[in-house]
Amino acid sequence: MLPGPTNVPERVTRAMFTHMINHRSSDFVELYEDAVEKTKKIFQTKGDAVCLSASGTGAVEASVVNLIKKDDKVIIPVNGEFSGRLAQMLEWAGANVIKLETPPGENSSFDSVKEAFDNNKDVKAFYCVWNETSTGTMIKYLDKVKDLTSRNDSYYVVDGVSIVGGEELKVDKWGIDIAMTGSQKAFAAPPGISPIVVNARTKKYMMENPPKTMYFNLPRYFKYYDESKHTPFTPALPLLYAYREALDIMLEEGLDARIKRHRICSGALYSGLSAIGLTPFAKEDSRSTVVIALNYLEGLEDNTFRNTLAKKFRVLVAGGFGNLKGKVFRVGCMGEVHRYHVMRTISAISSTLDMMGYKTNTADALKTAEEKLKDL
Ligand SMILES: Cc1ncc(COP(=O)(O)O)c(C=O)c1O
Numbered sequence: 152m153l154p155g156p157t158n159v160p161e162r163v164t165r166a167m168f169t170h171m172i173n174h175r176s177s178d179f180v181e182l183y184e185d186a187v188e189k190t191k192k193i194f195q196t197k198g199d200a201v202c203l204s205a206s207g208t209g210a211v212e213a214s215v216v217n218l219i220k221k222d223d224k225v226i227i228p229v230n231g232e233f234s235g236r237l238a239q240m241l242e243w244a245g246a247n248v249i250k251l252e253t254p255p256g257e258n259s260s261f262d263s264v265k266e267a268f269d270n271n272k273d274v275k276a277f278y279c280v281w282n283e284t285s286t287g288t289m290i291k292y293l294d295k296v297k298d299l300t301s302r303n304d305s306y307y308v309v310d311g312v313s314i315v316g317g318e319e320l321k322v323d324k325w326g327i328d329i330a331m332t333g334s335q336k337a338f339a340a341p342p343g344i345s346p347i348v349v350n351a352r353t354k355k356y357m358m359e360n361p362p363k364t365m366y367f368n369l370p371r372y373f374k375y376y377d378e379s380k381h382t383p384f385t386p387a388l389p390l391l392y393a394y395r396e397a398l399d400i401m402l403e404e405g406l407d408a409r410i411k412r413h414r415i416c417s418g419a420l421y422s423g424l425s426a427i428g429l430t431p432f433a434k435e436d437s438r439s440t441v442v443i444a445l446n447y448l449e450g451l452e453d454n455t456f457r458n459t460l461a462k463k464f465r466v467l468v469a470g471g472f473g474n475l476k477g478k479v480f481r482v483g484c485m486g487e488v489h490r491y492h493v494m495r496t497i498s499a500i501s502s503t504l505d506m507m508g509y510k511t512n513t514a515d516a517l518k519t520a521e522e523k524l525k526d527l
Pocket of ligand 1 (some may be wrong): 206207209211279282284285310311333
């Protein structure tokens with residue numbers, strides 16, 4: 152139940168156990184083209200997709216180094232570790248970064264983003280971390296940002312690393328120019344493949360203004376793909392097989408059903424865990440449907456709690472980041488999360504708290520969760 156890496160289905164693991172192929176062969180073309188086309192379906196885009204052999208940070212960095220030039224003005228909401236890192240990358244790329252900072256656990260409102268656009272008519276791009284994994288918050292107005300970016304054709308970039316595949320995302324319809332994720336989160340594949348999608352106008356800009364980098368040089372990936380369906384560098388072949396299998400599983404389930412399942416399971420986790428006395432860290436209107444961050448009860452020690460949960464019940468949850476370390480823990484609700492995982496997590500957390508001397512009522516908590524799960 153980590154917010155990544157998440158549980159990987161047996162089918163996906165098995166797909167990796169295969170002989171190596173030549174990445175300049177028709178076998179590779181069949182594998183890679185299939186992975187690219189299915190990735191586009193998940194992101195709901197007719198643009199280009201590149202499946203980078205990298206962790207999520209690689210795809211996020213690629214979105215920065217291929218788009219941002221010195222002194223470009225960029226707006227970005229910042230409310231946690233990952234939005235902070237993205238703002239840092241933008242600064243390193245030389246951008247003039249307008250940070251819309253809110254306390255962790257809260258999101259910038261759409262009105263504050265609008266105000267930033269009103270005050271900065273020359274903005275080149277809006278970047279955002281859709282799901283701030285470090286605090287369990289999620290931006291809920293992705294579909295409205297186009298009204299702002301379309302004013303002066305600024306670019307709209309979404310870091311969806313911990314959420315794509317678990318929540319609704321309509322890249323083309325919502326006017327998103329670049330979006331990316333990591334395979335180890337809601338795709339339920341092993342870590343190491345990070346897809347990034349880029350629409351036609353952004354691709355044109357990148358081709359005409361290529362970055363001075365080698366590995367994350369997206370124009371180079373576009374050129375190789377357009378000419379031969381190859382990648383410029385040796386890809387992580389076993390991971391690509393696993394990734395393609397994970398895409399098949401996602402498409403077999405269907406995006407709508409998958410999103411519904413994530414929403415129902417996280418709803419049940421919030422209710423069940425609240426019923427045992429835990430309180431969510433994020434403000435109600437900002438709460439994520441894929442990462443549930445919870446405040447530690449008074450006196451509850453982070454390592455003892457998580458180690459007991461892991462050793463006695465084999466349930467893994469994550470701790471907090473930075474100054475939230477020891478103050479919150481995070482439950483992932485991504486990828487392979489079903490009724491069984493929800494019920495087992497709630498009962499394991501409740502029993503662990505009980506063992507550590509806190510009064511809990513596991514039966515009540517499970518009943519509350521079951522009520523939410525009935526539509527699954
Ligand atoms: C929102 C977000 N962006 C970027 C990253 C970085 O991904 P990775 O650790 O795969 O490099 C993460 C990782 O959890 C994340 O949650």
